[in-house]
Amino acid sequence: MVKQGGRARAAARGPVALLPAPLSPKIVRSRTLGELDTLLVAMPASAGRESLAALPEAERWRGLLEREAPQPLSVRSTTLANRRQTQAVLGLLPDAPSEFERLQLAGRMLKSAAARTPRAAGLVALGTSAARAAGLEALLAATLAEHFPLPSFKSAAPAAAALERIVLPADPPLDTRYAKICADGTNLARWLTALPPNMLDARGYRRVLGELARRHGLGLRWLGQSELRRAGANAFLAVARGNGHRDAGIAQLTYRPARRRTAAPDVALIGKGILFDTGGVNLKSHRSMLEMHTDMSGSAVALATLVALAELRAPINADAWLAITENHIGPQAYRPQEVVRAANGVSIQVIHTDAEGRMALADTLALAARTRPHLMLDYGTLTGACVQALTERFSGVFTNREALAERLLAAGRASGERVWPFPFDADFDADLESKVADVLQCAVEGKGDHILAARFLNRFVPPEIPWAHLDLSAATRAGGLGHINTDITGFGVRFTLELLVRENVLRALREQI
Numbered sequence: 001m002v003k004q005g006g007r008a009r010a011a012a013r014g015p016v017a018l019l020p021a022p023l024s025p026k027i028v029r030s031r032t033l034g035e036l037d038t039l040l041v042a043m044p045a046s047a048g049r050e051s052l053a054a055l056p057e058a059e060r061w062r063g064l065l066e067r068e069a070p071q072p073l074s075v076r077s078t079t080l081a082n083r084r085q086t087q088a089v090l091g092l093l094p095d096a097p098s099e100f101e102r103l104q105l106a107g108r109m110l111k112s113a114a115a116r117t118p119r120a121a122g123l124v125a126l127g128t129s130a131a132r133a134a135g136l137e138a139l140l141a142a143t144l145a146e147h148f149p150l151p152s153f154k155s156a157a158p159a160a161a162a163l164e165r166i167v168l169p170a171d172p173p174l175d176t177r178y179a180k181i182c183a184d185g186t187n188l189a190r191w192l193t194a195l196p197p198n199m200l201d202a203r204g205y206r207r208v209l210g211e212l213a214r215r216h217g218l219g220l221r222w223l224g225q226s227e228l229r230r231a232g233a234n235a236f237l238a239v240a241r242g243n244g245h246r247d248a249g250i251a252q253l254t255y256r257p258a259r260r261r262t263a264a265p266d267v268a269l270i271g272k273g274i275l276f277d278t279g280g281v282n283l284k285s286h287r288s289m290l291e292m293h294t295d296m297s298g299s300a301v302a303l304a305t306l307v308a309l310a311e312l313r314a315p316i317n318a319d320a321w322l323a324i325t326e327n328h329i330g331p332q333a334y335r336p337q338e339v340v341r342a343a344n345g346v347s348i349q350v351i352h353t354d355a356e357g358r359m360a361l362a363d364t365l366a367l368a369a370r371t372r373p374h375l376m377l378d379y380g381t382l383t384g385a386c387v388q389a390l391t392e393r394f395s396g397v398f399t400n401r402e403a404l405a406e407r408l409l410a411a412g413r414a415s416g417e418r419v420w421p422f423p424f425d426a427d428f429d430a431d432l433e434s435k436v437a438d439v440l441q442c443a444v445e446g447k448g449d450h451i452l453a454a455r456f457l458n459r460f461v462p463p464e465i466p467w468a469h470l471d472l473s474a475a476t477r478a479g480g481l482g483h484i485n486t487d488i489t490g491f492g493v494r495f496t497l498e499l500l501v502r503e504n505v506l507r508a509l510r511e512q513i
């Protein structure tokens with residue numbers, strides 16, 4: 001693994017950096033806001049000119065505010081008359097904004113300032129104490145996302161200036177450590193998802209896992225194809241059969257705060273890691289195949305969340321289970337009408353080889369369930385139907401505990417990574433009845449495929465384990481989402497940290513929500 005100071009641009013000249021250089025601007029609290037290249041100020045549109053009095057060159061800020069009608073979520077900018085010609089960016093919030101709106105405004109402000117890479121950026125939020133803390137955190141999240149370079153393999157990339165210092169006002173109090181670790185997690189998921197499929201192949205992914213396990217003191221177990229054959233994981237192996245190499249596998253990473261490796265997991269995070277999805281013998285067309293290197297983003301979210309939990313030293317025993325394979329074509333590739341038996345004994349009639357995500361997840365869920373976690377969460381870019389239903393602005397959630405649905409929604413609202421629940425009623429199972437096997441992989445027609453996929457996965461999760469399934473329709477969106485200005489959003493890390501760490505859903509489950 002190569003550590004690099006700036007962008008990873010090692011393609012032609014040695015080992016490819018499969019992990020990003022650590023993002024390390026210093027975050028400092030200061031009473032003064034001098035010597036800044038950029039100063040970003042978020043305020044309620046209704047707050048009025050008096051609230052700008054404490055800013056340097058307050059008259060200029062007032063001019064900005066009064067330049068046009070104060071439209072919520074609008075951004076305006078100018079240059080201050082100081083020696084550094086500070087770029088001044090003012091963003092206006094609606095009254096009582098949602099967390100998503102705070103992030104969205106912060107993302108727009110960062111975008112409008114993107115022409116110049118500052119060495120020192122100042123962030124200010126105005127309003128009540130709670131509004132200032134929330135506004136500041138959104139600006140910090142957006143700043144750390146915007147100044148994180150995604151993989152680039154240009155041989156003559158210009159040396160990008162790096163952000164060195166982020167200056168925050170001394171008040172209000174803010175957990176900058178949590179904010180930074182959360183942003184790093186989202187950035188790690190974005191980075192891995194953006195890597196080209198010839199670089200993040202199964203071998204490359206294993207190197208990434210080895211390195212992350214070493215850095216963060218995680219346990220790592222790799223179940224290769226022969227172990228999976230012994231475990232009876234034939235649904236996963238059916239997908240892996242089309243690969244050019246026999247290097248697919250399921251990884252289990254373990255974080256134990258007290259370092260007692262054998263302690264039972266509180267939570268298992270399970271991710272779909274399809275490194276490239278051709279669709280298999282039901283081959284995708286040009287446009288629908290083009291972005292299919294991002295079909296591993298579910299595994300990146302599970303992995304990056306586990307790393308963030310370790311960095312936070314969260315008091316949670318957590319495992320990540322990553323289903324890592326391509327879905328390829330070739331003489332050995334699996335075909336419609338095959339019948340395969342998964343690790344928990346359930347037999348599956350294959351209908352469409354492009355519904356490989358649920359095949360790979362089926363065995364991974366069954367294996368994770370053997371460790372008896374108190375909660376299972378799985379992530380996958382699973383169905384086009386979920387995107388049809390929600391667009392890429394929300395991700396879909398399904399759960400086998402009705403009371404959990406409210407918690408999931410709340411974590412989505414509070415984190416700004418919004419989720420929406422779908423029905424999970426048992427009568428949908430009639431659409432997956434097979435004449436020859438226990439269950440159909442999917443229905444022949446695509447109607448409600450996101451719901452049927454969740455009902456299919458339900459066959460591999462014991463009913464006594466609380467479980468939520470996230471269909472990551474918001475994993476990629478043209479132009480970005482919320483505070484993220486790139487197509488790859490890393491959606492899921494921020495949401496899950498909110499659910500596990502801030503909302504403490506595990507305690508709620510113990511207390512029988």
Ligand SMILES: [Zn+2]
Binds near residue numbers: 353355356357
């Ligand atoms: Zn597929």
